Amino acid sequence: MNLPAEIQPQVSLAQSSPTLGTFRERDGALEWSGRQETVRIEPWGPDAVRVRARLGGPVVEGLPGALLDEAPAAAATVKIEDGRGTLTVGALTVEVSAEGLVRFVRTDDGTELLTEARAHFWWPGPRLYTPVGNGYHRLEQRFAAYEGEKLFGLGQHQHGRLDQKGTVLDLVQRNAEVSIPVLTSSRGYTLLWNSPAIGRVELADNGTRWVADSARQIDYWITAGAPADGQRRYSAVTGRTPMLPEWAAGFWQCKLRYRTQDELLAVAREYKRRGLPLGVIVCDFFHWTHLGDWKFDPAEWPDPAAMQAELREMGVKLVVSVWPSVSPLSENHQLMEQRGHFIGTQYGPMAHADWPDKEVASTVQVAFYDATNPEARDFMWSKVRDNYLQPYGIDAFWLDACEPELKPGFQENLRYWAGPGLEVGNMYPRENARTFYEGMIAEGETEIVTLNRSAWAGSQRYGAALWSGDIGTDFATLRRQIAAGLNTALSGIPWWNTDIGGFHGGDPDDPAYREVMVRWFQFGALSPLMRLHGFRDPGTPLGPEMTGGPNEVWSYGEEAGAILEKYLRLRERLKPYVLDVMREAHEEGLPVMRPLFLEFPADQAAWSVDDAYLFGRDLLVTPVLTAGATARTTYLPAGATWTDAWTGASYDGGSTVTVDAPLDRIPLFLRDGARLPVAE
DSSP, rough: OOOOOGGGGEEEEEOOOSOOEEEEEEEOOOOOOOOOOOEEEEESSSSEEEEEEEESOOSSSOSSSSSSOOOOOOOOEEEETEEEEEEETEEEEEOTTTTTOOEEEEEOOOOOOEEEESSSSSSSOOOOOOEEEEEEEEEEEEEEOOOTOOEEEEESSSSSSSSTTEEEESSOOOTHHHHHHHHEEEETEEEEOOOOOSEEEEETTTEEEEEEEEEEEEEEEEEEEEHHHHHHHHHHHHHHOOOOOOOGSSSEEEOOOOHHHHHHHHHHHHHHHHTTOOOOEETTOOOOSSSTSSOOOOTTTTTTHHHHHHHHHHOOHHHHHHHHEEESSSTTTTHHHHTTBBBBBSSSOOOOOOOOOOTTHHHEEEEEBBSHHHHHHHHHHHHIIIIIIIHHOOOOOEEETTTTTSSOOOGGGGGEEEEEHHHHHHGHHHHHHHHHHHHHHHOOOOOOOOEESSOEEEEEEEEEEEOOOOOOOOOHHHHHHHHHHHHHHHHTOOOEEBBTTOSSOOOOOHHHHHHHHHHHHHHHHTSSEEEOOOOSSOOSSSSSOOOOOOOOOOGGHHHHHHHHHHHHHHHHHHHHHHHHHHHHHHHHHHHHHHEEEHOOOOOOOGOOOOOOOOOTTTTEOOOSSSSTTTTTEEEEOTEEEETTTTOEEEESEEEEEEOOTTTOOOEEEEEEEOOOOOOO
């Protein structure tokens, strides 16, 4: 068949060899073919390229991934000469050898940023395809390792390390372990593994290896530049976060759990009686009739309209918990199963976890709606719309257990609308957030925030805020959240928070735990979102009647309570600054919570600081992370002058200082004379 000239692919052929590969320029991209493999490298935004590789034919378009469908425009040059191919796009040049080895260098001086590395001089090469059946392969992509390189990102993990070099991390979603496969390197590049497949990444001293357990092709994106430039480029190709609504920048109150409408309203009224700022209150799980009905139980929530009206009068936003799981007792289960709206299985029934439900003495086997299926998203949203948004004006939702929370967690057994579980499993939390974002947009809503326990690359474009999951309640856990938040920030998710005080336990009457709560609350006040939550002692067994101990600011005694109130008011004073920083995230893709090296990449010492961070450009936060501490030693980055926000003392950057940190003070430093209302 002869195609019209205007739609024929533009192909030039050059320098083929019977023993090596063949180079082509095709529609502005560089392609190498050899040994039944095709590697395609194309410009994908300024200073960035996308690399895809497949065994058995040309690359496949339209596979699930994180990149937006259209790449930002970028001029590129392709050359094929002297037995090799090169593609240059701005600051990044890609070199491909006759054998198909790919190398990335700085355009201006030829400095190597990253190169593929062979596993062995004979076999295998840098890319390995091990067949697993039906055109799928276990994929391996190998890169060289570099002495002194530091690597950051990869989502949120609880190992406590900021620098990921030396770790082996599963690419899979679990409670408190969030897989977002993007890395920022101290060598001057940012790389996205553009695959939602289950697998792992190994960041060893003798090489880096990305692995997908079962997928159809290798796909990754890379850009050259300093970390801040990498964040701008990455957010441009995966989608930027919306502008955070003003209500979400304030204080969020919740606990596990307010069991009734009267309990929840009593807490909101008490905040107002005490004159304490309250922006949000959360209605947690088991408020429903059955799991998957997605509506209030009238026995416990008899008049949601009146509740919502009173909260609005107080200026408090109501956030409601919505789970993706559906009990067989739900009125929606049979219809959803008939329509194919559940995640399927390769073997066995469509039941993915056991969970308590009302009106049964034991657990039931629940299914999960398939958020990768557009029709299932539409159905699920229609129930949320009809039961929360339209009758009561409830337009903010907590998307819990959205990994999804499988028990056991065998993605191998799952069959999604978008593909087999091993190929697409990691994208579920992003698509779940998409359900609510697109549903709200269709209803004319513009201020969209969902609170999510898991995320994937691109979740931010759907208004997803991430929290660090069900974690412990001690100082060691608090310490680990600094690295977790910073790596999340470098993974493109600017809206992040923790359960202030941790989740699992904590006795409000225990002086030791009160100290943990005070220090955590101070950190929470200087986090992107500030939210108090937890399953406090004394807890009750898991089930529809469960609740935890008290968890309001007045629950922790007079001394601690006064300090918590102080930081509530600090957060309120800082809201204009918080919203300014959120606008940077929305417009430029820069994170709210920033590692020191993001603002000071030339300061080598800044690359090793893992217990402090910048909140926006102007505020350096140094949380107190040990019991009994009354002083704090911290490093102040070179290239700025720093002022103690509490005392007014001035310090030169590039120095380590020790400042007083009594229980009521988190050390804060202002950059280059910035004026923020920290002290009352």
